[in-house]
Amino acid sequence: MNWVLVPQQVINGLLNGGTLALIALGIVLIFKSSEVFNFAAGHMVMLGAFLTWMFAGGEGTGEELFKLPLWAAVIAASIVAIGIGFLIERLALRPMTGQPLLAIILMTLGLSQVMEGVTTVAYGVQPKGNFPAPFSPSDAFNIPVPPVNGASIVFLDRLQIGHARLATFVVAIIAAVLFILFFQYTKTGLAMRATSENHELAQSMGIKVSRVFGWSWAIAGIVATLGGVLLATLSGVSVSLSTVALVAFPAILLGGLESFPGAIVGGLLVGLAQEIVRASTVVEVRNASDIAPYILLLIILVLRPEGLFGQRRIERI
Amino acid sequence: MLKVNNIEVVYSDVILVLRGVSLEVPDGQMVSLLGANGAGKSTTLKAISGLLRTQEGEVTRGSIEFDGQRIDNLTPDEIVRLGIVQVIEGRPLFQHLTVEENLRTGALFRSASSKEIAQDIERVYHFFPRLRDFRTRTSGYLSGGEQQMIVIGRALMAKPKLMLLDEPSLGLAPMLVQDIFGIIKQINEESGVSILLVEQNANIALKTAGYAYVMESGRIVLDGSSAQLSQNADIKEFYLGLTSVGERKSYRDVKHYKRRKRWIG
Numbered sequence: 067m068n069w070v071l072v073p074q075q076v077i078n079g080l081l082n083g084g085t086l087a088l089i090a091l092g093i094v095l096i097f098k099s100s101e102v103f104n105f106a107a108g109h110m111v112m113l114g115a116f117l118t119w120m121f122a123g124g125e126g127t128g129e130e131l132f133k134l135p136l137w138a139a140v141i142a143a144s145i146v147a148i149g150i151g152f153l154i155e156r157l158a159l160r161p162m163t164g165q166p167l168l169a170i171i172l173m174t175l176g177l178s179q180v181m182e183g184v185t186t187v188a189y190g191v192q193p194k195g196n197f198p199a200p201f202s203p204s205d206a207f208n209i210p211v212p213p214v215n216g217a218s219i220v221f222l223d224r225l226q227i228g229h230a231r232l233a234t235f236v237v238a239i240i241a242a243v244l245f246i247l248f249f250q251y252t253k254t255g256l257a258m259r260a261t262s263e264n265h266e267l268a269q270s271m272g273i274k275v276s277r278v279f280g281w282s283w284a285i286a287g288i289v290a291t292l293g294g295v296l297l298a299t300l301s302g303v304s305v306s307l308s309t310v311a312l313v314a315f316p317a318i319l320l321g322g323l324e325s326f327p328g329a330i331v332g333g334l335l336v337g338l339a340q341e342i343v344r345a346s347t348v349v350e351v352r353n354a355s356d357i358a359p360y361i362l363l364l365i366i367l368v369l370r371p372e373g374l375f376g377q378r379r380i381e382r383i
Numbered sequence: 384m385l386k387v388n389n390i391e392v393v394y395s396d397v398i399l400v401l402r403g404v405s406l407e408v409p410d411g412q413m414v415s416l417l418g419a420n421g422a423g424k425s426t427t428l429k430a431i432s433g434l435l436r437t438q439e440g441e442v443t444r445g446s447i448e449f450d451g452q453r454i455d456n457l458t459p460d461e462i463v464r465l466g467i468v469q470v471i472e473g474r475p476l477f478q479h480l481t482v483e484e485n486l487r488t489g490a491l492f493r494s495a496s497s498k499e500i501a502q503d504i505e506r507v508y509h510f511f512p513r514l515r516d517f518r519t520r521t522s523g524y525l526s527g528g529e530q531q532m533i534v535i536g537r538a539l540m541a542k543p544k545l546m547l548l549d550e551p552s553l554g555l556a557p558m559l560v561q562d563i564f565g566i567i568k569q570i571n572e573e574s575g576v577s578i579l580l581v582e583q584n585a586n587i588a589l590k591t592a593g594y595a596y597v598m599e600s601g602r603i604v605l606d607g608s609s610a611q612l613s614q615n616a617d618i619k620e621f622y623l624g625l626t627s628v629g630e631r632k633s634y635r636d637v638k639h640y641k642r643r644k645r646w647i648g
Contacts, residue, residue: 163437253491256480260488263477266437270471272463272492272541380478380523 068345070221073211075345076338077227083337084235085296089314090321090329091242092289097323098249099258099282100159100265102170106178107290108311110147113181114291115197115298115307116189117143122198136198140295147287155280163265163276178308186305193304201229201299234296241289242330249326258282262324313340316359320366322376331374335362384410385431385467385545385579390445390455392423392430394438400426402601403445406579408545413571413578415588415609417622418598424581425472427598428547431579432469433459449545463492466544472581473553474534478523482514485522485533489540500540507536510566528559535563539570545577546570552584560584564591585622589613597622 089111096104104110121139124130134142158177162170206226213223249255261268261278269275297307317336321328336359343358351357372378385408392401401423408414418424429435430442436458447455454462468489477485486507490500508515511532517525522533531551538546551567552560564587571578582588589595589609597605597618605612612618 256484256487257491259480259484260477260491263479264475266434267471267475267477268488269437269459270432270434270463270469271488271537272460272468273488274460274492377479380521 068347070218071345072342073220074225075341077225078231079338079341080334081228081231081235081337082341083317083334084231084238085293085300085333086310086314086317086337087330087333088234088238088241088289088296089293089310090317090333091238091245091326092286092293093314093318094321094323094326094329095245095286095289096282097318098262100170100279101167101262102159102174103323104286105171105175105311106181107286107314108308109178109181109185110150110287110290111294111297111310112305112307113150113185113294114143114147114287115294115303116185117146118291118295119194119197119298119303120189125194126196136200139198140291143291143295144288147291148284151282151284151287152280154283155276159279159283160276182305182308191305193302193306195302197298197303199230199299201233205229207232230296230299234299237292237296238333239330241292242326246326254278254281313356313359316363318373320359320363320373322373324377325373325375328373328375384408384450385577386448387427387431388446388448390427390430390447391443392426392435392440393443394440396441400440400601401430404598404601404603405445406596406603406606408577408579411571411575411577412594413568413580413592415580415582415592415595416598417582417585417588417595420583422598423601424598425549428469428549428579428581430455431462432467432547433457433462434469434471460492463541463543466542467547468538468541468543468545469547470534470538470549470551472549474527474530474551476522476530476533478521480522481519482522482525482533483518486514486537486540489537490542493542503540503542507539510539510570511536528555528563531555531559531563532566535567535570539574539576543576545579548578548580550581550583552582552587560587567591585618589618589623 089107092110093104093107096102118139121132121134121142122136123133154177158173159170162173206228209225209227211220211223211225213219249259257273257278260271261273261275265275294307297310313336314333317332318329320335321330321332339358339362340355344355366374387404387406389403389405390401391399391403393399404423404427406414406416416424416427426435426440429438429440431447435441442455446453449465449467452465454465477488480488483504486504487500490503513529514532514536517529522530525533535551548567551563555563567578568591570576580588580592589612592609595606595609595612596603605615613623
């Protein structure tokens with residue numbers, strides 16, 4: 067293990083975890099309102115990134131329909147994402163009302179394939195390198211750390227905090243706090259929490275369950291778009307952005323499926339685990355850094371089956 | 384006023400569960416619906432509240448009217464907005480929410496100010512003082528009696544004109560059943576909420592409600608004022624567990640199922 071890399075990797079890991087946390091939040095949101103685990107989350111992220119890229123001018127060949135500044139493109143993409151969210155509820159979820167939960171969950175898996183297909187048809191398979199990122203991946207704050215007793219404790223005697231990574235992190239944390247407040251203190255939040263526990267009961271209380279689902283998918287769409295934009299800033303736009311879900315899933319399970327703080331902490335932990343493994347000699351194992359989150363997940367679930375912050379099942383004996 | 388006219392209900396397009404049920408709940412009155420397990424009492428309530436649709440059930444014949452408006456083709460949330468609230472059997476709670484959050488869910492569909500809601504919560508605490516002490520507790524951990532109070536309180540938060548109560552006595556100690564029914568009567572009298580009560584415990588239902596219907600195999604077989612019905616020999620025997628002289632019945636004395644056949648089919 068190359069110890070001088072560790073402090074830098076810890077910082078990178080935590081900051082990368084921010085994006086994961088944001089994406090995890092979107093999945094938790096849908097789970098909390100409808101008990102559906104959204105396997106299409108990664109593809110919503112990818113779609114959000116593509117939409118933003120398209121609204122910001124696409125390939126830039128001169129004949130594009132839109133040429134918006136990035137902030138406007140993000141808003142435009144979010145509006146489309148809201149529309150898609152409601153559309154998913156209307157066309158895919160509502161006909162499934164009353165069906166077993168597993169059927170609905172598998173439906174999201176199908177949805178992800180549809181999204182991938184549509185994106186490929188609309189934008190092609192080539193990765194797009196011209197995402198109008200507000201930060202270049204190489205922009206970074208440099209914090210010099212002098213050697214101690216003549217030995218460096220960090221790589222190149224400085225710590226780097228990438229602008230893009232830092233921005234992602236801050237956006238993710240702000241979004242998470244907003245979510246927690248929204249769920250805890252607004253009427254819609256209460257309706258969502260109630261609906262997640264018992265659809266039939268929520269209906270008998272006059273809650274429009276279909277509208278609650280629609281809103282949660284719409285909000286999840288916005289979150290996914292934000293996540294997509296942040297990811298695209300670091301790595302460009304491509305269909306493979308959707309694989310981020312594979313890393314977000316352990317983050318959610320780690321944190322506890324129903325918990326927003328859990329999603330954040332889970333995201334950060336997974337980011338951390340990946341980067342630390344990347345700095346270690348375990349890297350000789352193929353894809354070690356992708357496996358690391360799942361090993362961490364395994365350990366935590368053995369110790370706490372409901373995840374770090376998950377709801378315990380209430381059982382009165 | 385609620386009027387159910389000769390409804391038929393079919394589950395999954397094939398299973399006929401209600402075969403012509405008619406009943407009425409006049410304004411401000413309390414009416415009970417008695418019957419054995421599987422008679423179709425809960426189905427009747429679900430047909431009224433619209434929850435039938437979530438369970439693959441359908442009203443195929445007859446009509447349900449509330450204040451002169453047909454409601455048998457409305458969705459559950461539209462029916463709640465008209466002022467009919469069902470308290471589902473088995474006192475289902477939003478277990479992970481606190482007591483007060485549970486109460487609030489009852490008023491979510493109303494566009495009431497937070498001040499009005501606070502007043503309504505106070506009103507619930509007036510009927511169920513015990514809930515005030517538990518307001519911030521996670522509701523899933525409370526006792527059965529307390530949960531029953533939350534469920535009724537939550538329905539009250541909807542400011543209903545008509546409350547459909549499905550077996551409030553289920554699994555509660557006799558003392559608590561007395562208490563709960565006392566409060567139900569109090570709600571009916573003080574707030575003028577009409578109540579349609581489904582019960583297995585015929586004894587307490589006949590004491591609390593003014594009028595009663597008896598169901599058997601998907602149809603109404605008997606109805607009358609509670610005073611009348613409590614004097615009815617069959618009711619006494621099948622539901623109150625007494626013989627005509629008012630003594631406790633012995634199984635040896637009667638082959639009651641033979642006489643009961645008269646009601647079935």
